Amino acid sequence: MKELFARRSIRKYLDIPVTPEQIERLLRAGMAAPSAGDGREWSFLVVQSQEGKEKFMSAHDASGAVKTAPLLIMVCARFREEVYAPEGFWVQDCAAAIENMLIEATYLGLGSLWMAIYPRQHRIARIRTLFGIPEEVIPFGAVAIGVPARGKPPIDRYMADYVYLERYGQRLDGR
Incomplete structure (x- = not known):
């Protein structure tokens, strides 16, 4: 549970590669996320090259952290007729996959930053073009991952x- 509170958005990373074993653990964590109807509509695009990171930064206006991150993983939704994708559950499934990767990154001693792609249509279109993503696949979000350049203290954001x-507006603490 400590990883939940230790997970922070990291925007600057050291020049230390993420190992293949760590990448597999991150992907396994993403795929361990709950999925509506067990649809598992997600797919993952791993980007490690400088060229790939520069392409992403050219398509995403809030991606400065990618400049120093040794790893970028994009989570995409791929649609099949037999799953619940048209109902919109894919958004929750992809978000859960990303959250699992963020927590696993923290557990591995890595930092991470979630960058939204969906629902910004200009980002979706540009990323599809740059990375050869087919029309039936929607790039949902991306995670920059690496060894943090500096630590951040854990944070508890509980707001009573x-x-x-029982009823919206009726406070749990009775006030």
């Missing part, structure tokens, strides 16, 4: 004012 009991 936004927790309700």
Whole structure:
């Protein structure tokens, strides 16, 4: 549980590669996420080359962290007729996969940063073109991963004012 509170958004990384074993663990963590109807509509695009990272940065206006990150993993939704994708559950599935990777990165001593692609249509279109992603696949989000250049202390963001009991607006603490 400590990884949940230690997970922080990291925007600068040391020039230390992420090992193949760590990459596999990150991907396994992503694929261990819950999936509506067991659809598992996700796919993962691993980018390690400088050229690939530069392509991503040219398509994503809030991707400065990729400049120093040794690894970028994009999570995409691939649609098959037999799953619940048209109902929109894919968004939750892909988000859960990313969150699992963020937590696993923290567990491995790595830093990470989630960068949204979906629903920004200009980002989706540009990333599809640059990375050869087919039309039936939607790039959802990307995670920059690496050894943090500096640590950040754990944070607890619990806000009791936004927790309700039985009825929205009725505070859990009785106030």
